[in-house]
Amino acid sequence: xxxxxSLLTEPIGVAHYMVVGAVLFVCGxxxxxxxxxxxxxxMGIELVLNGANVNLxxxxxPYLRGESATLMLDGQLMAMFVIVLAAAEAAVAxxxxxxxxxxxGSIDVDRANQLKG
Amino acid sequence: MQSARHSTPMNxxxxxxxxxxxAWLLPxxxxxxxxVGYSLPQMAGGRASYGAQRTAGWLATGAIGTSCVxxxxxxxxxxxxxxxxxxxxxxxxxxxxxxxxxxxxxxPTSYSGIxxxxxxxxxxxxxIGYYIDALTIAMFALVTLISTxxxxxxxxxxxxxxxxxxxxxxxxxxxxxxxxxxxxxRFYQYLSLFSFSMLGLLLAGNLAMVFMFWExxxxxxxxxxxxxxxxxxxxxxxxxxxxxxxVGDFGMLIGLMALWSCLGxxxxxxxxxxxxFSQLRSExxxxxxxxAAMGSESADTNYLLLFVAGVGLxxxxxxxxxxxxxxxxxxDAMEGPTPVSALVHSATMxxxxxxxxxxxxxxxxxxxxxxxxxxxAITLTxxxxxxxxxxxxxxxxxxxxxxxxxxMMLALGLGGWAAGLFHLITHAFFxxxxxxxxxxxxHAVHTNDMRQMGGLRHKMPWTAYTMLIGCxxxxxxxxxALGIGLSGYFSxxxxxxxxxxxxxxxxxxxxxxxxxxxLGGAFITACYMFRLWFMTFTGMPANTERYDHAHESPxxxxxxxVLLAVFAVGVGWHVPGSKLSVTSLLExxxxxxxxxxxxxxxxxxLTVPDEHLSHEPQIAIPAGWSAFAMAMxxxxxxxxxxxxxxxxxxxxxQSFSPIxxxxxxxxxFDQLYDWMFVRPALWKSKFFAGIDRxxxxxxxxxxxxGTAFLARALDLVVDRKAVDGSINGLAxxxxxxxxxxxxxxxxxxxxxxxxxxxxxxxxxxxxxLCWKYALAG
Numbered sequence: 001x002x003x004x005x006s007l008l009t010e011p012i013g014v015a016h017y018m019v020v021g022a023v024l025f026v027c028g029x030x031x032x033x034x035x036x037x038x039x040x041x042x043m044g045i046e047l048v049l050n051g052a053n054v055n056l057x058x059x060x061x062p063y064l065r066g067e068s069a070t071l072m073l074d075g076q077l078m079a080m081f082v083i084v085l086a087a088a089e090a091a092v093a094x095x096x097x098x099x100x101x102x103x104x105g106s107i108d109v110d111r112a113n114q115l116k117g
Numbered sequence: 118m119q120s121a122r123h124s125t126p127m128n129x130x131x132x133x134x135x136x137x138x139x140a141w142l143l144p145x146x147x148x149x150x151x152x153v154g155y156s157l158p159q160m161a162g163g164r165a166s167y168g169a170q171r172t173a174g175w176l177a178t179g180a181i182g183t184s185c186v187x188x189x190x191x192x193x194x195x196x197x198x199x200x201x202x203x204x205x206x207x208x209x210x211x212x213x214x215x216x217x218x219x220x221x222x223x224x225p226t227s228y229s230g231i232x233x234x235x236x237x238x239x240x241x242x243x244x245i246g247y248y249i250d251a252l253t254i255a256m257f258a259l260v261t262l263i264s265t266x267x268x269x270x271x272x273x274x275x276x277x278x279x280x281x282x283x284x285x286x287x288x289x290x291x292x293x294x295x296x297x298x299x300x301x302x303r304f305y306q307y308l309s310l311f312s313f314s315m316l317g318l319l320l321a322g323n324l325a326m327v328f329m330f331w332e333x334x335x336x337x338x339x340x341x342x343x344x345x346x347x348x349x350x351x352x353x354x355x356x357x358x359x360x361x362x363x364v365g366d367f368g369m370l371i372g373l374m375a376l377w378s379c380l381g382x383x384x385x386x387x388x389x390x391x392x393x394f395s396q397l398r399s400e401x402x403x404x405x406x407x408x409a410a411m412g413s414e415s416a417d418t419n420y421l422l423l424f425v426a427g428v429g430l431x432x433x434x435x436x437x438x439x440x441x442x443x444x445x446x447x448x449d450a451m452e453g454p455t456p457v458s459a460l461v462h463s464a465t466m467x468x469x470x471x472x473x474x475x476x477x478x479x480x481x482x483x484x485x486x487x488x489x490x491x492x493x494a495i496t497l498t499x500x501x502x503x504x505x506x507x508x509x510x511x512x513x514x515x516x517x518x519x520x521x522x523x524x525m526m527l528a529l530g531l532g533g534w535a536a537g538l539f540h541l542i543t544h545a546f547f548x549x550x551x552x553x554x555x556x557x558x559x560h561a562v563h564t565n566d567m568r569q570m571g572g573l574r575h576k577m578p579w580t581a582y583t584m585l586i587g588c589x590x591x592x593x594x595x596x597x598a599l600g601i602g603l604s605g606y607f608s609x610x611x612x613x614x615x616x617x618x619x620x621x622x623x624x625x626x627x628x629x630x631x632x633x634x635x636l637g638g639a640f641i642t643a644c645y646m647f648r649l650w651f652m653t654f655t656g657m658p659a660n661t662e663r664y665d666h667a668h669e670s671p672x673x674x675x676x677x678x679v680l681l682a683v684f685a686v687g688v689g690w691h692v693p694g695s696k697l698s699v700t701s702l703l704e705x706x707x708x709x710x711x712x713x714x715x716x717x718x719x720x721x722x723l724t725v726p727d728e729h730l731s732h733e734p735q736i737a738i739p740a741g742w743s744a745f746a747m748a749m750x751x752x753x754x755x756x757x758x759x760x761x762x763x764x765x766x767x768x769x770x771q772s773f774s775p776i777x778x779x780x781x782x783x784x785x786f787d788q789l790y791d792w793m794f795v796r797p798a799l800w801k802s803k804f805f806a807g808i809d810r811x812x813x814x815x816x817x818x819x820x821x822x823g824t825a826f827l828a829r830a831l832d833l834v835v836d837r838k839a840v841d842g843s844i845n846g847l848a849x850x851x852x853x854x855x856x857x858x859x860x861x862x863x864x865x866x867x868x869x870x871x872x873x874x875x876x877x878x879x880x881x882x883x884x885x886l887c888w889k890y891a892l893a894g
Contacts, residue, residue: 032870041866109866116864 014065017058025051038097038107042090049086053079129198130228133191134247137257138232140187141320144312147180151309155302164298170279173302177309178268184312185261188254195254196697199226199705224394224404224709225250229322229386240381246322248385251706252538255699256319256472259542260465262684263549264312266677267460268305270553273671274456274560275304285563286348295347304344304454311337315465319472324373324383324393324430327473331369331433334466335362341457342450354449361446365436372429375422376480379411385476394479394708397423404710406482420482420718427485430477431492438470438522441496445786447519451511455556458511463518463552464545471525475538478529479708483717483725490530490619494634497523499784501641505648506780509565510555513649517591518548520638524612527635532725533615534711535703539689540608542699546688547590547605550681554584557674558653561667562660567652569663574654576667581654583678588650590685592643592748597741607689607700609639610741611731617740618731622714622724636747643751651759 007015028047035041058064060075101107151173227250234244247253278299287295314333321327336359343355376393377383384392398404408419434440439447450462461467474481474489481489497520504516521544528537557580558573559565574581586603593609595602613635620632658664669675691698714730717723731737757763770777782788861872 029870029874033867033874036867041870112866113864116862 012064014058014061017054017064021051021054021058023051024048024054027051036108036110038093038100038109041109042093042097045089045093046086049082053082056082129194132194133228133249133254134230134232136187136191136194137247137249137253137316137320140184140191140257140261141313141316143180143184143187144177144309144316147177148306148309148313150176151302151306156306159298159302167279170299170301174268174272174275174305177305178265178272180309181261181264181268181312184316185258185265188257188261192254192258195251196702225706227386227706229384229392230388231322241377242382243325244323245326246384246388247320248322249320251702251704252472252475253319253706255542255702255706257316259545260312260315260319263464263545263681264308264315264460266681267456267549267553268308270459270556270674270677271304271308271454271456273674274556275301275454278304284345284347286345297347300344304341307337307340307344308457308460311341311461311466315469318469322385322388324376324385324477327476328366328369328373331437331469331473332366334461334469335359335366335437338362338450338461338466341461342453344453344457348452350449351452354446354452358446358450361443362436365433365443368429368432368435370429372426372432375426375429379413379419379422379426398479398708398710405713406479406710406715408482423480423482424485427477427481428488430480431474431485431489434470434474434526435492436470437473438467438526439496439519440470440492440523440526441499442786444496444500444519445783445790448512448515448783451509451515455511455552455559458515459549459552459556463514464549467518467522468525468541468545471522471529471537471541474526474529475534475541478534478711483715483723484719486530486532486725487717487720487723488530490527490631493523493526493528493530494631495523496520497527497638498634498641499523501638501645502780503783504645505641506777507645508567510558510567510570510649510653511552511565513567513645514548514551514555517551517642517646520642521548521591524609524635524638527631528612528615531615531619531631532711532715533612533728533731534707535700535728536608536611536615536731538703539700540605540612542703543590543604543608543685543688546681547587547603547685550678550685551584551587551591553674553678553681554580554587557670557678558584560670560674562663563666564663567649569660570653571656571659572654572664573658573667576664577669579669579675579678583675583682584654585650586682587685588646591646592752593639593744594748595745597738597745602689603686604684604689610737610744611700613639613744614731614737614740615726615728618726618733618736619724621736622726623722625722628723636743639744639747640751640754643748644755645751647752647755648759651755655760 007019025048028044028049028051031044031047032041033044035044056075056079058075060073060078097107100112104111155169155173227248229246229248231244231246234242236243278301280299282297282299284295284297289295311334314330314337318327318330318334321330339355339359342358343352345351346355373383380393380396382390382392382396384390385394386392387395396410398406399410406423408416408423411419411422413419413422436443447462447467451458453462500516500519500523504513504520507513507516521540525537525540525544528540557577558570561573561577561580562570564570590603590605593602593605595606595610597610613632616632616635620629623629688699712727712729714727715725717725731740758766758769779785
C-alpha cells in the first residue's frame with residue numbers, strides 16, 4: 001500500500017486528519033448499522049458527524065494547507081454549523097426516543113417497523 | 118320654365134314641394150302613430166278599447182283630411198301662380214291649332230328637385246325627389262279627396278270591427294261562427310299607409326322612386342285584400358294579386374334597366390343633370406323623340422331599346438292596372454272590404470298604371486303606343502263581356518273597372534294623352550261612388566248576390582239615386598247636341614273621338630277595329646251597368662227577408678255618396694265664367710312634343726294623330742253621336758230585359774249558351790292560367806319534393822348510417838383497443854413496478870443505514886468512474 005506507507009513517513013498533513021475522519025465515519029456507520037439500541041444509533045450519528053467535522057476543519061486549516069491553498073475560516077464555520085445542527089438533531093432524536101419508549105416500552109429500533117411497505 | 122310673375126312673394130318652385138311633401142307625409146305619420154299606439158300593444162296581447170279604436174280612425178281621417186286641404190291649396194297656388202301654358206287652351210278648330218302650333222314646342226311648367234339623396238352609386242343616384250306639374254297637382258287633389266271620402270265612409274262601414282267581430286263567412290268545426298277581436302285600427306293603419314304610398318308614387322321625381330312606391334302600394338293592396346285573412350278566399354286573392362303583379366313588375370324592371378343603362382338617369386325632370394325627358398326630347402330636336410339619345414351606334418338598336426323600355430314600363434302598368442293578360446287578379450281582389458275596393462282597386466291604385474303611362478308618355482315610340490292601344494282594346498272588350506253575366510255586384514264593378522282602365526290605356530295608346538288621363542280622373546270619382554254605393558247596399562242586405570236584391574230603392578233612396586248618377590256617368594250620359602252631360606260623357610267622348618280620329622288616318626282594317634271595339638264597349642258598359650242598377654234597385658224584392666231588414670246607411674256614408682255624386686256629375690264641366698276645367702289643367706301638363714302627328718319607324722303606315730285634331734267637327738260630331746247611340750242602346754237593352762221584361766234573361770242564356778258559358782267563366786282565363794302556370798308549378802314542385810324525399814333524403818340517410826357504422830368500428834378498434842389499451846397497460850406497468858418495490862420498505866432502521874452506505878459507495882464508485890473517463894479524461 002504505497003499511499004499508507006507514505007503517510008507514515010511524511011509530516012503530519014491534511015491526509016492524516018482525513019484518515020482519522022474516515023475511521024471515525026466508518027466507526028459511526030458500523031455503530032448505526034449494528035446497534036439495536038436507539039441511543040447507540042444516536043452515538044453512531046454523532047461519530048459520523050464528527051468524522052465529517054474533522055475533515056472540514058483539516059481542509060479549512062491554513063496551518064495544514066499553507067496560506068495560498070486555504071479556504072480561510074470556511075471549514076471551521078461549517079464545522080460549527082454541523083455541531084449546532086448535531087445538538088439540535090440530538091434534542092429532537094431524544095424526544096423521539098422518549099416517545100417511542102412511551103409507546104413500546106422499549107427503545108429497540110427493530111421494533112420500529114410500523115412504516116414498512 | 119317658371120312663371121314670369123315672380124313679383125308675388127309666394128314662389129311656387131319652393132312652396133309647392135313643401136306643401137305637397139307635408140301632404141304626402143301626414144298619412145305616414147298617422148300610420149306610425151296607429152302602429153305604435155294600437156297595433157304594437159295588440160301584438161303584445163293587449164286589446165284596444167272601443168273608444169281607442171275610434172280615435173285611431175279619427176287620427177287617420179284627420180291626417181288624410183289635412184292632406185286633402187293642402188292638396189287643394191297647392192292646386193289653387195298652381196292655378197294662380199303659374200302662367201297658363203300656350204297649349205292650355207283647347208283649340209276648337211284645326212285652324213286655331215295650326216296658328217298655335219308655333220308656340221307648341223315648349224315644355225310644360227314643371228318643378229323638379231330632390232328632397233333627399235338615399236345613395237349614389239357611380240352614375241346611379243337613388244333619391245327621394247319630386248316632379249310637380251299640373252298632372253301631379255291634379256292627381257294629388259284627386260287621390261287625397263277620394264281617400265278622405267273613403268276614410269269617412271269607412272267609419273260607418275267598418276263599425277262592426279270596433280268590438281269583437283263575428284265573421285259569418287267562416288264556420289268553426291264546432292258549428293259556430295268565427296269570433297275574433299275587431300281590427301278597426303288596423304284597417305285605418307293600412308289605409309294611411311296606402312295613402313302615403315300612393316301620394317309618394319304621384320310625387321316621385323324619378324322612376325326608381327316610382328318603383329319603390331309602386332311596390333309599396335302593391336303591399337298595401339295585399340294587406341287590404343287580405344284584411345279578412347281568416348277566410349281562405351281572401352288570403353288566396355291577396356296572394357294572387359301580389360304574385361300576378363310581380364309578373365308585370367319583372368317587365369317594368371327590364372324597362373327601367375334599358376332606360377338607365379342608356380340614359381344614365383331615371384329622373385323625369387332636370388335637376389343639376391338633364392332628366393330622361395329632356396334627353397329623349399331635346400329642345401335642339403324640336404322636342405321630337407330622339408332615339409339617338411339611347412347612345413348606341415346603330416339607329417335600329419336605339420329604336421329597339423326605346424321600344425323595349427316603353428313596352429317594359431307598360432308591362433308593369435299591365436300588372437298594376439289589371440290589363441289583359443294580367444287582369445285576373447282584380448275581380449278576386451274584391452274579397453277586401455268594400456271601401457278598399459273603392460279606393461284601392463278602382464279609383465287610385467289600379468289607375469296608377471294609367472298614370473305612369475301618362476307620366477312617361479314622352480318615352481313611348483309609336484309602336485309601343487300601338488301595343489298599349491291593342492292591349493287596352495282587348496281588355497275593355499273582354500272585361501265588359503264578362504261583366505254582363507256576373508251576379509256578384511262587386512264583381513260587375515270590378516270587371517267594369519278593368520274595362521274602363523282598358524279605355525284609358527286605349528286612349529293613351531292612340532295618342533289621346535289628355536283623353537286617357539281625363540277619363541282616369543272622372544272614372545276615379547264615379548267608380549268610387551259606384552263602389553261605395555254597392556258597399557252601402559251590401560251593408561244593408563249582407564250579400565253580394567244581385568239575385569237576392571231587387572226593389573231596394575224604396576228602402577234606401579239616397580244610395581239608389583246616387584248610384585243612378587254613377588251609372589249615368591260611367592255610360593257617358595249626356596246630350597251631344599247641347600254639349601252637356603255628366604263627367605263620363607266628356608271623358609268617354611274624348612276617347613271615342615280620338616279612336617275615330619285614329620281610324621280616319623289609319624286605313625287598314627286592323628286599325629279600324631281599335632275604333633269599333635270601344636264603341637261596342639260603350640254599348641256593353643251601358644247594358645251591364647243598368648242591368649246592375651235595375652236588378653238591385655227596381656222590380657220586386659227577390660228575397661223578402663233580406664229586403665225587410667234592409668235600411669238606409671248612416672249619415673256619414675250617405676254624405677260621402679252625395680259628395681262623390683256631385684263630383685261625378687260636375688268634374689267634367691268648365692268652371693263657370695272661365696275656360697278653366699280639368700281638361701285645361703291637364704293640357705298644362707302635356708309633355709312637350711307629344712302633340713305632333715307621328716308615324717312609326719318600323720310600321721310606316723301607323724300614324725298616331727295629333728289629339729287636338731279629334732276636336733274637329735267632322736270627327737267630334739259623328740263620334741259623339743255614335744257613342745251616345747251605343748250607350749242609349751245598351752241602356753234600352755237592359756231596360757227591355759230587366760224592367761219591361763219583354764225578353765227573359767234565362768231564354769237569352771239558353772239560346773246563346775256557349776257564349777254565355779264563355780262569359781260566365783271569364784273566358785276561362787283562371788282555368789287557363791291554372792293549367793298553364795299553377796299546375797305545372799305545382800307538378801314541378803311536387804316532382805322536386807319527390808326527388809328531395811326519395812333520392813336526396815335516402816342518400817343523406819345512407820351517408821349518416823355509414824358514418825355511424827364507421828364510428829362504431831373505430832370506437833371498438835382504435836379507442837377501446839389502442840388508446841384505452843395503451844393507457845391501461847401503462848397504468849398496470851406502473852402498478853406492478855410499485856408493487857415490486859414495496860418489499861424494499863422493510864421498516865428495519867438498520868437495514869436502511871446499510872442501504873444508505875451501500876448506495877453511497879455505489880454513487881462514489883460511479884462518480885469516480887465518470888470522473889476518470891468523462892471529466893478528468
